[in-house]
Amino acid sequence: MKRLAAHPLVWPCVTLVLLVLLDLSHNPAFLSISVLDGHLFGAPIDILNRAAPLVLVSLGMTLVIATRGIDISVGAVVAIAGAAAASILAADPSQVGMAIAAALAAGLLAGMWNGLLVAIVGMQPIIATLILMVAGRGVAQLLTGGQIIPIGARDYLFLGGGYLALIPCSMWIAAAAIAVTTLLMNRTALGLFIRAIGINPVATRLAGLRSSAIVFGVYTFSGLTAAIAGILASSNVRSADGNNAGLLLELDAILAVTLGGTSLLGGRFSLAGTVLGALIIQTLTYTTYSIGVPPEATLVVKAAVVLMVSVIQSASARAFIARQVRRAFPVAAKRTLTEGAQ
Template sequence: MKKNNFLHKHQKTLAPLLSLVLIILVTASITPGFLSIKIVDGHLFGSLLDILHRATPTALVALGMAVVIGTRGIDLSVGAVIAISGAVTAVLTVNTDFPVWLVVLCALGTGVVCGLWNGILVSVFNIQPIVATLILMVAGRGIAQMITEGQIVTFHSDVLDAIGNGYFLAFPIRVWIAIGMIVLTVLVMRKTALGLFIEAVGANVRASRLVGIEARLLVLSAYVFSGFCAAMSGIILAADIRGADANNAGLWLELDAILAVVLAGASLAGGRIYLLLTIVGVLIIQTLTTAILTSGLPAQYNLVVKATIILAVLLIQSPKTRQWLSGFFSKNKNAGKSSAGEASTDKRSAKP
């Protein structure tokens, strides 16, 4: 009884975790050495570490996306913001004598300005989030190309190289950056009233205003945070390839971020924020990508296979499936009780 109550209470949490474990086990069964981890020069190497390494940009973007979706919004511009911040990082590194900390600050500031733009359109002018962020999604890559003058700008910086590909305490530095950002976001959202207020705005904006919550300011802050996270991702991606590619940097990354939030069990209707489960969703997506690439499948099948598996995961996690499984197990449980009751009755009637 207690076991069933635990499963029922935590089924939304367990579903993404079990999906991730299942995908890892299946991948390990078809890919030799997938779970092996080696230590080379004090650094950890292996497929699992590569998943963490490659998942970092998506994880940062998904954090911001989770908060925005919690307000009943959406941010389609994060891919373009990644391209803009990466372009700013590369151009300032090449064409100025700015110290790295100032270059990073300018790139992060660019992301904040982009988020502020989206937030003003949504919260002040009441433009639908999908339309407001679509504007920057379309124009953003053009802005990035203007910054780079249509070229792929390459650079060399020891500090940025360390951010993109360096190691600290055996783990990639970019993974530590993501962990720090995740911990900070979780603390702010769960240990202060801010997270509760944002969820209240997403659940019912009119009611939240009636109780004195500054709904517009919170929505604005959510988009600023999303822009900041996208800028961090853009800096890491630019540092990874030691350059800025305005055409391809962060391309379609917004879709993976949205999908990660959905895999976490959040509704696009807003009202709930699942930060840690969103990171699990990111790991599911990146594990699938790595598994497909290492399985030897032809490249043209990669996206179809990935979409099919993700659809299966979403169907398993859907409320209808959980309701059906809950009903199925309860029927079996009731049937077991009925059988036990009948057996007990038969024993009593058999007594002289």
């Protein structure tokens, strides 16, 4: 049991299961999935569909944090990508390919800018990405003219609101991104290099590893995943909003990464844990609304659950709780130790 409790994915899984049980207690049909209008329909499908943008952003954030960095500009990049695509589609709805390319290019340029400041100039990651977090909102507002731009291009709307083989297209895109990232991290030396940089960046540089190039690439990848999330988000809501699109998404991404067991000190990361963390956050959001939590209290409940899960994941916190339990119930604890010895 101790070995199982120490596994980094156990507590995220337990948290997700508890949230599902809470939803089932409130709605016995929570896990039911049916086919409606030619596609799968149900609460689990809705949660997975809405979690896709967060999963994409969290994948890039995982690799950034693994190198001892942080990227708090991803929400602004989501807004920029959606605004860039909407601006082109507003002029010519048939230019879907051009709109997608513009959104991806905007994300790549934003990631390269962050990578340049962090890896080449040597800025602290939180300061470098804070610059784009602030300026990015202004860029998105300039692209949209301070207005909400509606999107009516059918092929573009298919990406975030369409279905492929009964399953939402956004889920396929998120699954593809997870698969590609997993292959890169586990089947190539890139994952080892990222872990090495996170553990000791000075030693890796002295060993001849081009750590600055890898860090630059990681931030570029984070910008790319945020751009894809921006495409899905703008497609799903059929509009681009430079002010509200991706707002506070960077905080949800950081929470998803930490809930999944990735260390903020760098060197240790888990892509599977990140996906679980994103699903926890989206399920928690669904749960708070479904059980009738007032909208003004949603963020408080969300913060309380995240705090509880983070404390449970801490080995020192679990050891402290165990000591207090042994002190409060010494007879039961002694009996348990005796039975274990026998």
